[in-house]
Amino acid sequence: MSSDPVVEVRGVDVVRGETRLLRGVDWTVHADERWVVLGPNGAGKTTLLQLASAHLHPTRGAVTLLGETMGAVDVFELRPRIGLTSAALAQRIEARERTGDVVLSAGYAVVGRGRERYDVHDLTRAAVLMQQWGVTAMAHRAFGTLSEGERKRVQIARALMPDPELLLLDEPGAGLDLGGREDLVARLTALAGDPAAPAQVLVTHHVEEIPPGYTHALLLRGGQVVTAGPLEQVVGQEALSETFGLALSVQRSGGRWTARRAA
Numbered sequence: 001m002s003s004d005p006v007v008e009v010r011g012v013d014v015v016r017g018e019t020r021l022l023r024g025v026d027w028t029v030h031a032d033e034r035w036v037v038l039g040p041n042g043a044g045k046t047t048l049l050q051l052a053s054a055h056l057h058p059t060r061g062a063v064t065l066l067g068e069t070m071g072a073v074d075v076f077e078l079r080p081r082i083g084l085t086s087a088a089l090a091q092r093i094e095a096r097e098r099t100g101d102v103v104l105s106a107g108y109a110v111v112g113r114g115r116e117r118y119d120v121h122d123l124t125r126a127a128v129l130m131q132q133w134g135v136t137a138m139a140h141r142a143f144g145t146l147s148e149g150e151r152k153r154v155q156i157a158r159a160l161m162p163d164p165e166l167l168l169l170d171e172p173g174a175g176l177d178l179g180g181r182e183d184l185v186a187r188l189t190a191l192a193g194d195p196a197a198p199a200q201v202l203v204t205h206h207v208e209e210i211p212p213g214y215t216h217a218l219l220l221r222g223g224q225v226v227t228a229g230p231l232e233q234v235v236g237q238e239a240l241s242e243t244f245g246l247a248l249s250v251q252r253s254g255g256r257w258t259a260r261r262a263a
């Protein structure tokens with residue numbers, strides 16, 4: 001892989017009060033890579049994405065995003081170049097907002113419709129993204145009337161709207177039914193295979209949600225990296241068992257993964 005690094009985390013600790021949310025984390029993401037970040041609740045996954053989206057500064061160590069070192073760059077210039085979806089951001093979208101506007105308004109980095117007019121380029125891009133994420137039919141409906149799966153897809157279309165160089169997805173599969181999950185995995189697989197798409201980082205605690213085409217994995221437990229590297233080398237019985245603190249049997253079939261408690 002010869003592309004430029006988009007995320008460089010070096011010796012990072014994040015400390016809040018007495019708690020070390022992250023300790024000694026080293027991580028590099030290149031532009032052509034698609035990473036899954038796996039770990040149990042409380043492992044520090046969301047904290048890591050907060051760092052990678054320029055929403056949090058490390059207590060110790062260095063974070064460089066898209067070639068810009070945190071602390072030496074205006075984060076308000078950096079953030080529009082990074083797409084992020086999370087439960088916290090979703091909560092900030094007003095239930096009565098028109099779905100089409102949720103996607104469209106992202107170009108102006110505001111939640112809600114700030115302008116009365118958008119240019120043709122924005123309208124076209126929003127229409128294409130809504131088609132790709134299967135939410136065109138809901139464009140005129142209020143965001144609050146959508147199913148959980150539809151909302152997740154609207155959020156991803158919104159995150160892609162400013163054509164980011166890095167896309168960070170914090171548990172997009174949470175709360176989806178089986179059909180919703182499979183639809184999401186299929187669309188993420190298509191995005192993973194698109195050479196023009198940004199670098200991607202998907203946070204989950206379910207190996208079933210790893211889209212085929214993802215290239216790397218980082219396993220996190222108690223704020224520390226258990227292991228990180230190419231997916232096939234990293235996602236195995238031993239490392240997953242250590243990460244989740246449970247003896248697991250892990251299988252891969254048809255490009256998908258499953259894990260269950262070892263017999």
Ligand SMILES: Nc1ncnc2c1ncn2[C@@H]1O[C@H](COP(=O)(O)OP(=O)(O)O)[C@@H](O)[C@H]1O
Pocket residue numbers: 016017019021039040041042043044045046047048
């Ligand atoms: N501001 C904070 N102060 C103290 N502890 C926090 C704070 N934010 C998060 N934590 C704790 O840090 C740990 C990691 O949180 P988080 O990154 O959200 O984990 P994950 O996304 O993997 O579930 C959790 O145990 C959480 O309770």
Ligand SMILES: [Mg+2]
Pocket residue numbers: 045046047170
């Ligand atoms: Mg989290």
